[in-house]
Amino acid sequence: MNPYKVVIVEDHVLLSQAIAGLVNAFNNFEVPYLCNNGRELLDKLKFANNIPDVVLMDVNMPILNGIETTEIIKNEYPQIKVIALSVEGSEDTIIQMLKAGAKGYLLKDVEKEVLELALKEVISTGYFHTKTVSKILVDSLTDENTAVGKLKERELEFIKLVCSELTYKEIADKMFLSPKTIDGYRDSLFQKLQVKNKIGLVLYAIKNKIVHL
Secondary structure: OOOEEEEEEOOOHHHHHHHHHHHHHOOOEEOOOEEOOHHHHHHHOOOHHHOOOEEEEOOOOOOOOHHHHHHHHHHHOOOOEEEEEEOOOOHHHHHHHHHHOOOEEEEOOOOHHHHHHHHHHHHHHOOOOOHHHHHHHHHHOOOHHHHHHHOOHHHHHHHHHHOOOOOHHHHHHHOOOOHHHHHHHHHHHHHHHOOOOHHHHHHHHHHOOOOOO
């Protein structure tokens, strides 16, 4: 059986080489090439023999960042699984990468065993979630079968807007409501859906097909 191909997209050369060394040491995985940014990766993907199984994607890069590159891959190369590998652990960054099509999100200080597990899980199941993201998923999906049917039309509209890049103030303007009313929607949905933050709402919306990515 041929080893699975993993491409690393990272603008710090020494780090990229170090990650490649780890991946090459994993059983049944190899790194055929490295890229400094998203544009370089997309140029290489134009050739069929350069299509990898998995891409380990940095988020913040020059020329073409990880979010933009992941979205292009989702649309043009859906067979490629993208795992974000970043120092960014903010909710907004995670949300943007998940929306762009990432199948997992790892921080760069992750243990090598977790990196290997993530690669194996993405190959076998199509996704991998860290403990942090898994906890958010569990929190957001509590009572999902009963809660989603009880959502009012305006609550659904609010959730869809939360899944965009709009701020809460911009959502208030879009819905012709006051910021205070929007805060009420948010807090009410946190309690009703048993989620704790914005990413919980987004993951709930994805899981229950309120939004389609």
